[in-house]
Amino acid sequence: MSFAAGVRLFRQLRSSLAIRLTIWFAVMAFMLLFGAATLMYWKVASHLTSEDEMLASMKLMLVEALLTDALPPPHTVQMLANSGVSPADRETFVRVLLPDGSILAQTEGMEHELPAALFPVSRTPSVIRSASGEPFWAASSIVNGNTTVQVATEADDEGRLMAPYRGRMWGLFGLAFVVAGMIGYRIARHGLQPVERLVEAMRGIESSTLDKRIEVSRLPVELTALGQTFNDMLERLQRSFERVSQFSDDIAHQLRTPLGIVRGQLEVALRAERSPADYRDALESSLEDIVTLSDLVHRMLFLARAENQALALAWEDVDLGQALQTVHDLYEPLASEAEVILHLVVPDPPLVASIDRLLTLRAVGNLVSNAIRHTPSGGRVTIEAASDQDEGVHIAVADTGCGIAPDHLPHMFDRFYRVERTGAGGRSGLGLAIVRAIAELHGGGVEISSVVGHGTTVAIAFPRRKQAA
Amino acid sequence: MKLLIVEDEKKSASYLKKGLQEAGFVVDVADNGEDGLDMALRGDYDLALLDIMLPGCDGWHILTEIRRRGLELPVMFLTARDGVEDRVKGLELGADDYLPKPFAFSELVARLRTVLRRGPVRQADVLTIADLEVDSQKRKASRAGRPITLTQKEFSLLLLLCRRSGEVLTRTYIAEQVWDMNFDSETNVIDVHIRRLRQKIDESFDSALIHTVRGVGYVLEDRA
Numbered sequence: 001m002s003f004a005a006g007v008r009l010f011r012q013l014r015s016s017l018a019i020r021l022t023i024w025f026a027v028m029a030f031m032l033l034f035g036a037a038t039l040m041y042w043k044v045a046s047h048l049t050s051e052d053e054m055l056a057s058m059k060l061m062l063v064e065a066l067l068t069d070a071l072p073p074p075h076t077v078q079m080l081a082n083s084g085v086s087p088a089d090r091e092t093f094v095r096v097l098l099p100d101g102s103i104l105a106q107t108e109g110m111e112h113e114l115p116a117a118l119f120p121v122s123r124t125p126s127v128i129r130s131a132s133g134e135p136f137w138a139a140s141s142i143v144n145g146n147t148t149v150q151v152a153t154e155a156d157d158e159g160r161l162m163a164p165y166r167g168r169m170w171g172l173f174g175l176a177f178v179v180a181g182m183i184g185y186r187i188a189r190h191g192l193q194p195v196e197r198l199v200e201a202m203r204g205i206e207s208s209t210l211d212k213r214i215e216v217s218r219l220p221v222e223l224t225a226l227g228q229t230f231n232d233m234l235e236r237l238q239r240s241f242e243r244v245s246q247f248s249d250d251i252a253h254q255l256r257t258p259l260g261i262v263r264g265q266l267e268v269a270l271r272a273e274r275s276p277a278d279y280r281d282a283l284e285s286s287l288e289d290i291v292t293l294s295d296l297v298h299r300m301l302f303l304a305r306a307e308n309q310a311l312a313l314a315w316e317d318v319d320l321g322q323a324l325q326t327v328h329d330l331y332e333p334l335a336s337e338a339e340v341i342l343h344l345v346v347p348d349p350p351l352v353a354s355i356d357r358l359l360t361l362r363a364v365g366n367l368v369s370n371a372i373r374h375t376p377s378g379g380r381v382t383i384e385a386a387s388d389q390d391e392g393v394h395i396a397v398a399d400t401g402c403g404i405a406p407d408h409l410p411h412m413f414d415r416f417y418r419v420e421r422t423g424a425g426g427r428s429g430l431g432l433a434i435v436r437a438i439a440e441l442h443g444g445g446v447e448i449s450s451v452v453g454h455g456t457t458v459a460i461a462f463p464r465r466k467q468a469a
Numbered sequence: 470m471k472l473l474i475v476e477d478e479k480k481s482a483s484y485l486k487k488g489l490q491e492a493g494f495v496v497d498v499a500d501n502g503e504d505g506l507d508m509a510l511r512g513d514y515d516l517a518l519l520d521i522m523l524p525g526c527d528g529w530h531i532l533t534e535i536r537r538r539g540l541e542l543p544v545m546f547l548t549a550r551d552g553v554e555d556r557v558k559g560l561e562l563g564a565d566d567y568l569p570k571p572f573a574f575s576e577l578v579a580r581l582r583t584v585l586r587r588g589p590v591r592q593a594d595v596l597t598i599a600d601l602e603v604d605s606q607k608r609k610a611s612r613a614g615r616p617i618t619l620t621q622k623e624f625s626l627l628l629l630l631c632r633r634s635g636e637v638l639t640r641t642y643i644a645e646q647v648w649d650m651n652f653d654s655e656t657n658v659i660d661v662h663i664r665r666l667r668q669k670i671d672e673s674f675d676s677a678l679i680h681t682v683r684g685v686g687y688v689l690e691d692r693a
């Protein structure tokens with residue numbers, strides 16, 4: 001396997017949740033076992049050590065006891081020295097020295113291994129090294145006032161006793177690691193099953209089955225949030241899908257009507273020889289419809305761009321009083337023809353806001369022309385600008401028209417939404433959608449309130465512009 | 470005035486040529502980018518109308534080459550691509566105007582004349598069309614010697630129509646020029662203003678000067 005392939009495999013393994021869990025599980029099991037075994041080992045080893053030490057003490061006490069009353073004859077002492085008092089696997093040395101330092105008796109070979117000078121002058125055993133380097137617990141004492149007893153028992157050198165056990169332990173650790181890994185893998189796979197089921201369920205959802213939902217109640221608690229989030233996302237997707245599809249229907253319908261008229265009237269015009277005036281009439285009429293179509297396309301493009309935030313605003317500080325005066329001047333004749341009073345409340349003191357002047361006035365113009373159209377003669381349309389508490393501004397257009405029923409209100413800013421679905425009048429139903437798009441491009445929003453029979457107020461809110469924007 | 474149109478769409482090129490010739494221009498057409506660039510560099514044109522998407526090389530390239538060689542030939546883009554970035558790019562490369570399709574032909578002519586007229590052109594202070602006199606300095610108008618009282622905006626509207634006498638102005642263009650406003654053309658708000666102006670300028674006189682061009686807009690001219 002090449003190095004690159006190895007790296008790839010490693011990445012693959014690392015990216016698998018099950019493998020990761022397995023590795024963690026095995027490592028944890030290994031560490032726990034290793035920790036516990038090490039602790040036990042240490043305990044046993046230190047226990048063995050203290051046992052060795054105790055053995056030396058006891059041996060010394062035994063020899064002392066035997067020699068207390070009177071010094072037995074030398075051969076008895078020699079027997080004592082040679083007899084194995086301690087367990088057979090422990091070498092034990094005993095030496096008895098006379099007051100003049102001459103050796104009365106000693107265990108065979110002791111002279112060479114452990115000369116008398118090596119022994120500590122203490123009843124408490126301490127470790128000394130023999131001539132061949134072996135460790136011994138050694139102690140000495142004086143009995144009968146003048147006879148010195150020296151005792152040494154073999155110490156367990158670097159846990160020789162534990163060595164086979166230690167070897168087995170490493171094997172056990174290895175086995176435990178492998179077994180823990182296998183069990184861990186099973187557990188991980190089992191634990192991840194709900195995730196796989198979730199994936200399976202998600203895979204089954206396509207654009208035609210957007211109404212399907214994940215059964216959140218059957219998921220483990222940890223995955224409920226994920227499932228719920230996914231369901232919410234589906235909900236939003238479904239809604240925008242429906243909207244887009246409704247939008248396409250509306251567009252097709254909007255385009256079809258004027259296209260049909262143009263096609264028909266041109267075809268009819270060409271069916272027979274006509275007077276120039278008739279041709280002219282057909283052409284002019286077609287042109288009017290085509291202008292309508294072309295405006296519609298422009299407006300829809302504007303909306304599409306606004307929704308994708310693909311429009312750059314020309315921010316400038318605008319005196320709202322002056323700007324709204326322009327709107328007032330433009331629409332005042334329209335209002336007076338409809339016998340509606342168009343009233344502008346000029347903010348005092350002057351109100352300056354950072355906005356895109358052209359777009360904002362277009363939005364306000366839309367609102368004003370809507371308001372004039374829906375207000376019966378003798379009514380009143382008021383344009384007003386004011387600052388909000390949070391230093392933003394809002395522009396409101398209020399009319400004394402027929403009002404809008406509450407169930408229509410939430411949809412008034414939707415594209416192509418019309419209270420009467422008659423389609424007559426050649427109006428596209430995009431005006432308010434454009435108003436909202438312009439408000440949202442500014443980071444603001446729109447609000448509509450209405451009382452049937454009393455009138456409607458639409459307000460565009462502009463938040464205070466962040467300097468960094 | 471000699472114009473170059475670089476447009477690969479045959480029908481577009483054909484109506485543009487016909488319309489502009491009738492508007493008094495001399496017009497050459499190239500139907501691909503390479504020929505277009507060649508002609509722009511060799512020919513003695515007063516203005517070039519470029520499409521962006523062209524076979525051979527695109528409109529951006531033509532404009533870049535023209536400017537690279539230091540030619541001051543005014544350039545207008547006519548294109549279905551009207552993303553903001555495209556518009557900004559066009560103007561940054563040194564285009565003089567940018568008109569997204571579909572556009573009103575009258576709008577094109579109006580803008581063409583604006584680009585061609587750019588520079589220190591002195592407008593006469595007093596404009597006379599038939600028996601109508603408009604004094605742009607004193608902001609006064611009279612017809613057949615009778616003074617006409619106009620509001621500020623009415624005067625601005627009349628002045629625009631007189632300065633562009635003979636050209637058909639679209640409602641959008643009028644709103645832009647007089648009110649400095651974009652508006653959604655669903656409303657007949659400009660029609661109302663024109664109606665008011667007509668009452669003062671044309672009514673009670675023998676001949677009308679302000680004419681409606683169906684499907685396009687308005688023109689002020691002496692048709693008597």
